[in-house]
Amino acid sequence: MNNKEIKVAIVEDDENLRFLVSHRLQAEGYITFEASNGNDAEELIMAETPDIVLLDWMLPGKEGSDVCKDVRAKGFEGMVIMMTAKAQDVDKIDAYNFGVSDYVTKPFNMDVLVALIENKVKFAINNEKTESHKFGNMEHHPNTHSLLKAGKKIELTILENRILLYFLKNANKVIHRDELMMVVWGYNSDVxxxxxxxxxVRLRKKIEDNPDTPNYLQTVRGIGYKFVF
Incomplete structure (x- = not known):
């Protein structure tokens, strides 16, 4: 699937930002649709079934979280990237498991946004049915934020999903805390x-038989962590 076949819905009440994002994505070869409020967004998403939805958190009519939750309930399976204005919103996204695939924090660099979308197209949309990582009696499916443990499905938050995926792609390698924070939260993070x-700690409770003496997600004192399997 190339860019010219990828449909992106841009849901943003700031007209200037919506125009800039749409114009840039069109220049990159994407097909774009626009909505400026939550109610219109829901209709647009269900009618056009875009591959990716860029969804503002704060919207007139209906909040982005409610839009996402409602379209998921109606069967929409495309990727939803939440655009958040505040760092605290990331915690809200974790708290409300309403089906967001990822997030980007405002203000964002347009090149970074394009790179994020390109990464999603390359690794998520094109390989949606195939990407999985096995370790022990578990199987991680990053695109659906889920973990199968002994056949039982365990939901992961956005951040837990990012952390686990990075560890699995860098198994048996010592990961510095700074490196992990950069990957998970990004350059503008103040975490x-x-x-x-x-x-x-939360992730260990989901993957380890005994979180106090972890087999997989091990602490490397004074440095960071190492995922061993």
Whole structure:
């Protein structure tokens, strides 16, 4: 699937930003659709079934979280990237498991946004049915944020999903905390190591038989972590 076949819905109430994003994505070869409020967005998404939805968190009419939740309930399976204005919104996205695939924090660099979308097209949409990672009695499906443990499905938050995927792609390698925070939260992040460690603890509870003595997600004192399998 090339860019010219990829449909992107841009849901943003800021007219200037919506125009800039749409114009840039069209220049990159994507087909774009636009909506400026939550109600119109829901109709657009269900009518056009875009491959990717860029969805603003704060919208007139209906919040982005409700739009996402409602279109998922109606069977929409495309990728939803939430555009958030505040770092705190990331915690809200984790708290409300309403079907967001990923997020980007405003203000964002347009090149970074394009790179994110290109990455999603390359690794997620084109390989949607095939990407999975096995370890122990578990199988990680990053595109659906799910983990099968002994046949039982476990939901992962966006950040847990990013962390686990990065570890699985860098198995048996020592990962510095700074590197992990850069990958998971991005360049403009002001998170601290305590926040990272909290997410590691939560992830361990989902993957380890005994989280206090982890077999997989091991701490490397003074440096970071290592995923062993």
């Amino acid at each position: 601290n190591t305590r926040t990272l460690d909290m997410h590691i």
